[in-house]
Amino acid sequence: MARKSFASLLALLAVLAIGLIGLVRAVVRVGVRPAESVDAPASRERADPSQRSPTLIAAQETGPILPFPAAHPGIDTSALPAARESAAIARADLELKDALWVEGHVIVPLGTPADEHAEIVADGTKFESRPLYRTEISPDGSFRVAFAHGTKMGVLMLEARYLYLDAVRTISPSNPPKDIVLEPRLGGCIQGRVIPPGGGSALRASIVGCRAQAHGSDSTNWQSPGPVERGAKVGEDLEFEFKGLPEFDGYSVDLHPPGLFESSRSDLHVEAGRILQLDLVLRLGARVSGRVVDEKGVPVAGASVRTRVEPSANPWGSGGATTTGADGTFAIAGIQPGRLTLQAYARDRDSAMLKVGDLDEGAVKDGIEIVLGHGLSVTGRVQWPDNRPVAGCLIELSFKAEPGQPSMFVSSQVHSKGNGTFEITGLAQGSIALTARARPRMGARNEPTLQSAGRTGIEPSLWIAHVEDVKPGTDGLVLTLQPGQSLRGRALDDTGRTIALFKVRAKPVRSAEESWREDAEVSRSYSGTDGSFEIDGLQDGEWTVTADARGYAQSPPCRVTLPRGSAPIDLVLPRAAIVSGVVVDPAGKPVPGAMVCALLANEVNRIRFSDRGDNEGVADSAGSFELRNVQPGSVRLVASLAGSSDSAAIALDLQPGQQVSGLRLALGSGAAGSRAK
Secondary structure, eight states: OHHHHHHHHHHHHHHHHHHHHHHHHHHHOOOSSOGGGGGSOOOOOOOOSSOOOOEEEEOOOSSOOOOOOSSOOOOOOSOOOHHHHHHHHHHSOGGGGGOEEEEEEEOOOTTOOTTOOOEEEEESSOOSSSOOEEEEOOTTSEEEEEEOTTOSSEEEEEEOSSEEOSSOEEEOTTSOOSSOEEOOEEOEEEEEEEEOGGGOSTTHHHHTTOEEEEEEOOSSOTTOOOOEEEEEEOOTTSEEEEEEEOOOSOEEEEEOOTTSBOEEEEEEOOOTTEEEEEEEEOBOOEEEEEEEEOTTSOBOTTOEEEEEEESOSSGGGSSOEEEOOTTSEEEEEEEOSEEEEEEEEOTTSOOEEEEEEEEOTTOEEEEEEEEOOOOEEEEEEEEOTTSOBOTTOEEEEEEEEOTTSOOOOOOSEEEOOTTSEEEEEEEOSEEEEEEEEEOOOTTOTTSOOTTTTTOOSSSOOOEEEEEEEEOTTOOSEEEEOEEOEEEEEEEEETTSOBOSEEEEEEEEOOOGGGTTOOOOOEEEEEEOTTOEEEEEEEOSEEEEEEEEOTTBOOOOOEEEEESOTTOOEEEEEOBOEEEEEEEEOTTSOBOTTOEEEEEETTOSSOOOOOOGGGTTTBOOTTSEEEEEEEOSEEEEEEEEOTTSBOOOOEEEEEOTTOEEEEEEEEOBSSSSOOOOO
């Protein structure tokens, strides 16, 4: 009897223990629903089916904040409860027996809402018969995930409603770090509801499964990371959710289901720890269909057709675009009501515009036919001075259509054929500028000798032919190559020493009226102890010449007029300054991942990025930074990080080649958005 009573007592104690564990987990655990629900958030109480203004709602305030440590603890994850491991194995398939298990810890920021639900996902080599392993974060912040056997490099991702990582954590699952600590930031959430046209469900099938897009940037914090781009699928309840968004004030959300006019909301502000709710009201729009043919009625496949609607703030973006099929047909739905014009164009063909007229909401117009001709052309021949053809010559062109003419899709480069001839097609009325360049081949028959090319070096100089204001429809244009202009000089630093490795760029000077010109700059790289260069293949006129080299600031622009004789020019590249230091938070703790930039005295909102290949400009894991290519002069050094206000600016007057170390940039407390002065 005593033995039976003892067994009953043990059973009662076991039941009480299980109940106590469940009660503790209910109090401290965060969890509204699994992270996969980003594509189908829980339904909200339906309001009147008219578009609501974006509404910020506070997150769940009942219940404690996660009791995760606020600082790096001495993490000991060498032994997990046997029951936890055996339960995981029981739920998974046999692949988990050979999996690579990785353990770590998450430090949840203070202020995280109590309804947060966070999971860690192990992304690497795919399992054969199971999805990627994911697990909830335990109440003490620990996690344990499995990578498929054989994974060389894996990624730890955080999926949560409010929390987000600045960057995913990459590890080697077979040899993971001893202590893996993830420190997410506290962001916000956008929940959206889609209102179909007329509030009906007839178009439901075309809406469910579509992806809403969110784009965000922070206009108040000019050094904040970004832009942010996220996608979320519309669920069966016609709702969607964007999770883990940084606290920015410049978000926009748009949705464009097939056959419906796009709906968008802009100037949305996301606050940390809060949910922004909004509605996207869809419109049916108008629909058109037809085909594109040539002058003989033959279908034109692959032609682009786009819409223009007036009045509209963005006429060319107020409808849609498509490409014709093999039979030349097209159909565009979801067009904004208004006065519609269709434009069709294709490579090496004329462009055509057809005025369709006024279309109302829900209007349908079929049977449209757009005739796309071959357009005007320019034909010609490239030759040497003795009239012999130049085969394979590169011909660059810039085209300007006359006022009122549609823009054209014209190749910016063509090459001459073996007999020197070329043809440019698909032009409208306007003007075209052509530049042909070729380098004589050493020892080639029927080509200029090195002596006649103007120099006796190893490589012949470029010969050039340049013509302006060629009218489309011109036939038999002759481009006769002549020795191009060359420009000689040296690349020096601010002490007068020559630079051994550098690049020279030359660009034609154009007036404001010639801004349409697409003149490609001429650039050459040089190496040599004397710092000399000769850039050839230039036509007569004004040029701006600069030089760049690693470890030096760009040379001031040098403006020259060709021809200018043989006088060389000197391009002076000041030695870049080097600045280094540490970024800390308000408590003096080093801050990894902070961005550091140097702005010139006359710069207001431009970040001077350095070579990210050396991680310059970004604080390392110890908060240290080094910028090696800072332009000399008066600069302001500023550090920034999402979720924090910018550091106070440090003013420096840098001399060429100066090295400044030991700088300390302290980020401010509070939300991001303040601008360093």
